[in-house]
Amino acid sequence: MTSSPAPDVVRSAYAQLAVTDLDASRRFWADLLGFHVQYEDAGVLCLRGTDELTHHSLVLRQGGMAALDHLSYRVRTPEDVDRAERFFAGLGCPVRRVPRGQGTPGVGDAVRVVDPLGFPVEFFHDIDHAERLIQRFDLHRGAQIARLDHFNICTPDIPNAYAHYESLGFGCSETIEGDEHELYAAWMYRKQTVHDVAFTGGAGPRLHHVGVATHESHQVLRIADVLGALNEQHHIERGPGRHGVSNAFYLYLRDPDGHRVEIYTSDYYTGDPDHETYRWSVHDDRRRDFWGNAVIESWYKEASPVLDLDGNPQPVSDALLDESAVRVGADGLG
Numbered sequence: 001m002t003s004s005p006a007p008d009v010v011r012s013a014y015a016q017l018a019v020t021d022l023d024a025s026r027r028f029w030a031d032l033l034g035f036h037v038q039y040e041d042a043g044v045l046c047l048r049g050t051d052e053l054t055h056h057s058l059v060l061r062q063g064g065m066a067a068l069d070h071l072s073y074r075v076r077t078p079e080d081v082d083r084a085e086r087f088f089a090g091l092g093c094p095v096r097r098v099p100r101g102q103g104t105p106g107v108g109d110a111v112r113v114v115d116p117l118g119f120p121v122e123f124f125h126d127i128d129h130a131e132r133l134i135q136r137f138d139l140h141r142g143a144q145i146a147r148l149d150h151f152n153i154c155t156p157d158i159p160n161a162y163a164h165y166e167s168l169g170f171g172c173s174e175t176i177e178g179d180e181h182e183l184y185a186a187w188m189y190r191k192q193t194v195h196d197v198a199f200t201g202g203a204g205p206r207l208h209h210v211g212v213a214t215h216e217s218h219q220v221l222r223i224a225d226v227l228g229a230l231n232e233q234h235h236i237e238r239g240p241g242r243h244g245v246s247n248a249f250y251l252y253l254r255d256p257d258g259h260r261v262e263i264y265t266s267d268y269y270t271g272d273p274d275h276e277t278y279r280w281s282v283h284d285d286r287r288r289d290f291w292g293n294a295v296i297e298s299w300y301k302e303a304s305p306v307l308d309l310d311g312n313p314q315p316v317s318d319a320l321l322d323e324s325a326v327r328v329g330a331d332g333l334g
């Protein structure tokens, strides 16, 4: 435990991914999916959606291996960056201050940590602003990505992940639980949606996916049609479908390196102070797909490795519970 107050986190702000072929990644994320290129140089690409007024929500960095560089959360004030530094130092985590100009383009003074779950995580307040593109319909392409919505992370100990994010002030919108209320998965938020971060029980630390929002479900369907038309349907891993958890309409894609992205729309408001957690049984086969379609094995088992603050891969531990091993019979019980 740490005695230092937690930083006031506003929202999940961006993910930075290491990719092995930046040109191939640019084509997938910008030309096909429809992210807007805000900044690029020989080694990095900063991307954002149409609704976003900050410099980026996804950063692709040319690297030697495909991995998560870091997840990044925006905090309320500059002082919250200092609070984040003290909070994680108090937990005994590796902590590094990253002044403006030495980290990701567009981002001001930041703190990067390896959190107690083993994930590289950044906290910042100051970031360059960007032009509003919501009505620049002439620039919209592909799935017409509106904004980043959430991170989904694989971690072997869900109660531990829940407790850590609860200590950072996150609320819980939904869970998947066993008969004894053992946690298989949880969805947690700071902004007033279903989540900023979700935990998938599995070998970890690994990045399961980045979730990006569209305004309407036809935009989710459209990118599937575009990929089919290009004979690039191999990028489609799962869906389209409707989640039981979150009610969102979804489609999961894999980028040229295997990084997973969820195209996601139509979840709900969670901002009331007495918002109650909705708890799904792990035996309810509508939890992962409301129409009861089976979840493909790769979705449960495959994920991106994560790096430490020096760019080395973090060691991975196996899960304590395996949701994919829960089989649902004709009576709806595992």
Ligand SMILES: [Fe+2]
Pocket (backbone or CB within 6 Å): 150, 152, 198, 209, 210, 211, 262, 264
């Ligand atoms: Fe998701």
